Amino acid sequence: MTDHVVLDELNGRYGDFGGRYVPETLVAAIEELTEAFFRIRTDPEFQAELAHLHRTYTGRPTALTFARRLTEELGGAQIWLKREDLTHTGAHKINNALGQGLLAKRMGKQRIIAETGAGQHGVATAAVCALLGLQCVVYMGTEDMERQKPNVFRMRLLGADVRGVNTGAKTLKDAVNEAMRDWVSNPDSYYLLGSALGPHPYPLMVREFQSIIGIEAREQILAATGKLPDTIIACVGGGSNAIGIFHPFINDESVDLRGVEAGGHGIEPGRHAARFAGGRLGVFQGTRSYVLQNSDGQIANTHSISAGLDYAAVGPEHAWLHDEERAFYTYATDEEALNGFQLLCRTEGIIPALESSHAIAEAVRLAPTMSKESIILVNLSGRGDKDIFTVADVLGVQM
């Protein structure tokens, strides 16, 4: 798969995608970060410390659960869930936050900046900062603060300074802008970016820290079933949980990799966040990838019921996997995600995050078309406790 394209991931190039489009003020800081990351990448002491904390703090390895009743209800492929919802702080975001937090500590950084959409990355970062004794500033769009109130309070309990962002659509992209502005103003701080996007080395580094999902899942599914899955499904916002579970399977060519973007209210400008369905090549927030934008190159507003998928660009490695046709990308609408959410609650006793519910929605579509011997592995990237207010609101339930 990798032999016929220019893949130079050590320099942040994924075919025609990736790169490092940053203001000059950040270049020195980002070069320092890149060097430090490549050092810890092969440093056994660092890796041992991270593994220890994953065992004793994150709660890794996370379980692989056979979704028996969901499988029966859909009447086709066996559905297995990789349970990132069972991690400390409730989503895969902790894998990256802990890795980068340890790196920041190694680099002697005292102050951590982060952006957050759904609040899961913010909560994970706030927890890691509390654990490691670091100062934590989290930028969050005020629209997202409104729909993710429990996570705002969680972050504050964990000692983070949560700063509302009132520009643009007041969602994730605006929080990233503000975090970058903070970093430009405070280049000695550490910017703990939460997804596999932004300038090099973030897409590579975030993938590295999230790949533990796929490494564990590969061993677990082989141990449980004796074979590789036919299909792996993950939701894609920036794309960190998806790249984390996909990457260890990239060379298993029989495995169908499927990313699910947010279809929102449908594929019309401003009403969704499906970059592959409605976007085109662009440069945004430090990287070259598929971007939702108007004809003048202004970045489009997006919509999704899930704050974590509500973003105008997709990580550059996904753009590359898409163009190479190694992975396939589809979308689920708000309504389909909500149905997936309720179905998993009812059949498995698991409340999934609305983000992860998009992956469930694709499994719901796909499983009945596959044989009963087939295996679908769904990355259940987070739990849905944070979403119960949004869901109640949509269902017209007074809490």
Next chain:
Amino acid sequence: MSRIAQTFERLASQGRTALMPFLTIGYPERDSALSLAQALVAGGADMLELGMPFSDPLADGATIQRTTDIALANGVDLEFCLETVRQLRAAGLSIPLLLMGYFNPMFQYGVERFVAAAKAAGADGFIVPDLPPEEAQEFHAATKAHELDLVFLLAPTSTDARIAKVAGLSSGFIYCVALRGVTGARAALADDLGDFLARVRQHSQLPRAVGFGISKPEHVASVATMAEGAICASALLDYIGSLPNDQQAAGAQQFVQKLRDAADQANGYHQ
């Protein structure tokens, strides 16, 4: 020699520092740049930086974010920016005009096509804050082919090795970022500005223009003793925005005149 290089050379022979105010095209009204540019020239501007609005200006502070939002609401796109340059030239404006913008709109337009169109419209150079030299090969080649300047930025955080590299690629001048931060008016200049400008001089003989936070005559006077150019953006836009429409051109002229006087006085220049 480019019009920008000629301007710096002429000013250097007079012992003067170049004054480069900034306007956001389409702010406060869609057509404001036409009258405001003339006023800035009348006030003593040597060159103009014309901002092309972008939805997500991540190197910019609150003022430029606000002015670009208004410009976008006024329907400004790249074609309109090029048309503004054309009209300024048609109206007889002869000083260097630099287009400042974030990369994506120009990338969508097509880099080579945009540079050619800007040249035809009468622009002299480009400043693209999110396009470091490593990502600028195509832009660099296009500006070279059309004999326009591509101005790169350096910052106090830039290492000496990086200064040497970027200085070798920049043309026209080097945009020296005065502080660690985003654009926006500031009370005072950074203490290490002089050291930074001296480090840049060690690696390049190109003119150094200082921007970010240059807000008042005292700042310009101070920059005039250390560098070859001073750029003033947010403070000017804040002032223009504070005035009623019919007073904006006169106000902008006075604002720049004060900066001009401060620079000339610091340079010991008398007309």
